[in-house]
Amino acid sequence: MAYLRNAWYAAGWPDEIDEDTLLGRRILDEPVVMYRTSDGKAVAIGDRCPHRFAPLHLGRHVGDAIQCGYHGLEFGADGKCRLNPHGGGHLPNTSVPTYPLAEKHGILWIWMGDAKQADETLISDAFSFVADNKRAHVKGYLHVKANYMLLVDNLMDLSHGLYLHRGSLATQEMQENFEPVTRVDGDIVYSEREQPNIAPPALWVPSLPPGTDRVDYFSHNEWHKPSNVIHPVGCRMLGKAEGEDGGVSSRSAHLFTPETATTSHYFYSNSRNYKVGNPDTDAHVRGILARVFGSEDRPMIEAQQLLIGEADLMALRPLILPSDKAAVLVRRKLTQMIAQEEQGEEVMVRHPSNASASA
Ligand code: FES
Numbered sequence: 070m071a072y073l074r075n076a077w078y079a080a081g082w083p084d085e086i087d088e089d090t091l092l093g094r095r096i097l098d099e100p101v102v103m104y105r106t107s108d109g110k111a112v113a114i115g116d117r118c119p120h121r122f123a124p125l126h127l128g129r130h131v132g133d134a135i136q137c138g139y140h141g142l143e144f145g146a147d148g149k150c151r152l153n154p155h156g157g158g159h160l161p162n163t164s165v166p167t168y169p170l171a172e173k174h175g176i177l178w179i180w181m182g183d184a185k186q187a188d189e190t191l192i193s194d195a196f197s198f199v200a201d202n203k204r205a206h207v208k209g210y211l212h213v214k215a216n217y218m219l220l221v222d223n224l225m226d227l228s229h230g231l232y233l234h235r236g237s238l239a240t241q242e243m244q245e246n247f248e249p250v251t252r253v254d255g256d257i258v259y260s261e262r263e264q265p266n267i268a269p270p271a272l273w274v275p276s277l278p279p280g281t282d283r284v285d286y287f288s289h290n291e292w293h294k295p296s297n298v299i300h301p302v303g304c305r306m307l308g309k310a311e312g313e314d315g316g317v318s319s320r321s322a323h324l325f326t327p328e329t330a331t332t333s334h335y336f337y338s339n340s341r342n343y344k345v346g347n348p349d350t351d352a353h354v355r356g357i358l359a360r361v362f363g364s365e366d367r368p369m370i371e372a373q374q375l376l377i378g379e380a381d382l383m384a385l386r387p388l389i390l391p392s393d394k395a396a397v398l399v400r401r402k403l404t405q406m407i408a409q410e411e412q413g414e415e416v417m418v419r420h421p422s423n424a425s426a427s428a
Pocket residue numbers: 118119120121122123137138139140141142
């Protein structure tokens with residue numbers, strides 16, 4: 070499957086790897102192992118030993134290297150084989166791939182394309198709220214047996230909330246004035262919904278001032294390439310600004326990373342600026358997220374994937390509804406980016422000197 074390779078994908082949470090961990094994860098259909106070198110730097114190398122293809126993450130962390138758990142070859146953070154216990158001192162000329170790995174905004178980001186283009190400033194500061202210690206955070210991970218774009222679709226078309234999450238995130242009344250506005254700013258696609266003067270959805274009621282029966286509800290989504298979505302959502306008190314007079318809102322990062330063509334990593338981080346440092350609210354939010362994503366979204370999306378099979382959704386000519394506008398725009402933009410990247414690679418292969426001269 071074709072992926073956008075020259076882009077930063079979420080690879081994990083920084084606290085998933087400590088000095089002892091070897092974290093194996095398949096990303097864009099490539100086996101990757103992440104670990105920390107002795108100076109604490111997070112690094113990523115190929116997770117397939119070139120000898121008999123054992124996963125390196127089943128081995129041992131030895132200094133700044135990984136010792137294969139099968140027959141003991143050792144590979145450093147530069148991917149090179151640095152020790153062969155069987156060769157009488159002979160070092161085979163072999164290595165595993167290396168991948169740029171950045172730790173920024175409380176997220177581990179991996180670059181699966183041309184390492185020379187892996188510029189950390191391309192990681193948008195729009196995700197800085199994930200590491201804002203003035204906010205409360207609840208984060209998690211789900212493995213989903215579905216293509217990552219079905220997950221992006223899910224976020225960019227929140228009309229599903231009226232049906233799949235009725236009772237927790239949506240009310241009957243919301244159906245009557247559900248009119249998201251889609252707009253594009255450069256490489257970012259926005260889908261924004263304002264629903265003034267409605268009853269608050271059940272999720273928000275415990276956090277609002279007692280007796281609040283009408284709110285100005287808002288729910289926005291913004292897609293950042295390749296497959297990450299920021300979701301600010303909440304209830305403003307009638308006619309007030311966000312957070313004023315007891316209004317409550319949250320901001321979430323939904324980071325979707327292809328594992329294979331039909332399976333994905335789903336990293337989510339929900340942050341809020343109310344009831345910070347309140348473990349009961351953390352537990353309440355954690356329970357809701359587990360139910361909404363794990364028990365409502367995930368089963369539906371995995372069931373979709375089973376019916377779609379190996380095909381590309383758009384090749385099956387799905388019915389397009391007005392509420393699909395943002396999701397279709399995202400798919401179109403990403404498809405264009407992948408095509409441009411592949412054309413660029415062709416130019417590089419055919420005319421390497423021209424390509425570098427024009428870069
Ligand atoms: S499979 Fe890794 S050393 Fe043999």
